[in-house]
Amino acid sequence: MQAVKAEPNVPFVDLKAQYASIKDEIDAAIAAVIAQSAFVGGPFVKEFEQAFAGYCGAGHCIGVANGTDAIAIALRTLGVGPGDEVITAANSFIATAEAITMAGARVVFVDIDPRTYNIDVTRIEEKITPRTKAVIPVHLYGQPADMDPVRALARRHGLWVVGDAAQAHGSMYKGQPVSGLADITCFSFYPGKNLGAYGDAGAIVTDNPDWAAKARILANHGRMAKYDHSIEGVNSRLDGIQAAVLRAKLRHLEVWTEARRAHAGRYSTMLEGSQVVTPGELDGVRAVYHLYVVRVPAGRRDGLRASLTQAGIETGIHYPIALPYLNAYRYLGHTEEDFPEALRASGEVLSLPMFAELTEQQAGQVAAGIRAFGL
Numbered sequence: 594m595q596a597v598k599a600e601p602n603v604p605f606v607d608l609k610a611q612y613a614s615i616k617d618e619i620d621a622a623i624a625a626v627i628a629q630s631a632f633v634g635g636p637f638v639k640e641f642e643q644a645f646a647g648y649c650g651a652g653h654c655i656g657v658a659n660g661t662d663a664i665a666i667a668l669r670t671l672g673v674g675p676g677d678e679v680i681t682a683a684n685s686f687i688a689t690a691e692a693i694t695m696a697g698a699r700v701v702f703v704d705i706d707p708r709t710y711n712i713d714v715t716r717i718e719e720k721i722t723p724r725t726k727a728v729i730p731v732h733l734y735g736q737p738a739d740m741d742p743v744r745a746l747a748r749r750h751g752l753w754v755v756g757d758a759a760q761a762h763g764s765m766y767k768g769q770p771v772s773g774l775a776d777i778t779c780f781s782f783y784p785g786k787n788l789g790a791y792g793d794a795g796a797i798v799t800d801n802p803d804w805a806a807k808a809r810i811l812a813n814h815g816r817m818a819k820y821d822h823s824i825e826g827v828n829s830r831l832d833g834i835q836a837a838v839l840r841a842k843l844r845h846l847e848v849w850t851e852a853r854r855a856h857a858g859r860y861s862t863m864l865e866g867s868q869v870v871t872p873g874e875l876d877g878v879r880a881v882y883h884l885y886v887v888r889v890p891a892g893r894r895d896g897l898r899a900s901l902t903q904a905g906i907e908t909g910i911h912y913p914i915a916l917p918y919l920n921a922y923r924y925l926g927h928t929e930e931d932f933p934e935a936l937r938a939s940g941e942v943l944s945l946p947m948f949a950e951l952t953e954q955q956a957g958q959v960a961a962g963i964r965a966f967g968l
């Protein structure tokens with residue numbers, strides 16, 4: 594007899610629960626796109642772009658095919674290309690670094706601040722060379738990077754700032770949306786993100802109308818008018834069905850974000866006095882907890898994870914190998930001494946279940962599971 598895999602008691606994310614809560618709106622949104630055959634570009638894309646620009650408090654939003662393309666197109670928009678260097682954090686999803694290479698530039702990593710897991714702003718300057726053109730702070734796990742020092746450095750050295758907000762829809766830094774703090778900010782709407790599509794999708798957000806126009810051209814084959822191409826771009830357009838889904842979900846994002854923040858607060862209270870280190874926030878930020886990441890004492894992370902799995906609690910690791918140590922970046926020749934904090938974090942971080950629909954009882958089960966392991 595074939596064993597049937599049981600559903601976990603506490604899943605890591607639960608996209609089915611979210612769909613169930615807004616099924617009618619989603620089904621109607623998708624049906625409307627099909628009825629109008631507005632599959633690529635068109636009114637649904639335009640409506641979402643306007644709504645998301647408004648949500649970000651930004652002048653322009655350009656929908657693209659995914660968050661990785663958003664970063665690569667943003668860099669190309671700013672004129673970054675072959676021969677240039679772009680600085681980013683050693684702890685992120687590979688997409689951040691991959692997009693730098695896609696734009697033709699060289700990736701330069703900086704170690705992380707062990708408290709926030711974001712780029713260590715005190716270590717950026719030593720990586721700047723005459724070839725450095727841009728810095729990409731990543732607002733990882735939904736926690737804004739420390740943008741004031743990043744902006745000051747960028748101004749001093751004449752660098753562009755491209756924000757990677759793939760995990761940070763709605764996050765704020767000192768009262769401002771993170772998208773207002775970079776020259777261009779990039780979002781991913783991968784299904785599991787805080788604002789997730791029903792497939793791949795992404796967006797570029799900026800206040801600068803010239804960059805907005807150039808990014809839109811680059812994302813659409815370098816097209817000026819039908820069959821008139823001034824440059825070679827890429828095919829990276831947002832499709833109508835994704836835009837309609839995103840437009841419907843955007844109406845709920847603030848409620849979902851507040852739910853995530855409440856879950857995070859609850860976890861942190863329940864884990865007070867335990868041996869796991871709960872997430873630290875900079876003063877004056879609104880973190881949106883795409884992920885709730887704890888740090889587990891050295892050598893005990895994998896045991897804890899196995900024990901939680903046994904109890905029906907799903908967890909994640911973001912990320913098990915810091916970017917400079919991936920085989921993909923072996924050519925950069927880094928050693929373990931180069932990024933000690935990113936290296937240490939990769940062995941100790943554990944992401945607990947986090948999604949808006951998480952119940953208090955489920956969060957309690959997770960905390961109890963951690964205590965039961967003796968932490």
Ligand SMILES: Cc1ncc(COP(=O)(O)O)c(C=O)c1O
Pocket residue numbers: 659660661662685686688689731733757759760780781782783793794795
């Ligand atoms: C930090 C970060 N940057 C970039 C991306 C790329 O986004 P996408 O998967 O939509 O290409 C992701 C998500 O996957 C991400 O988490």
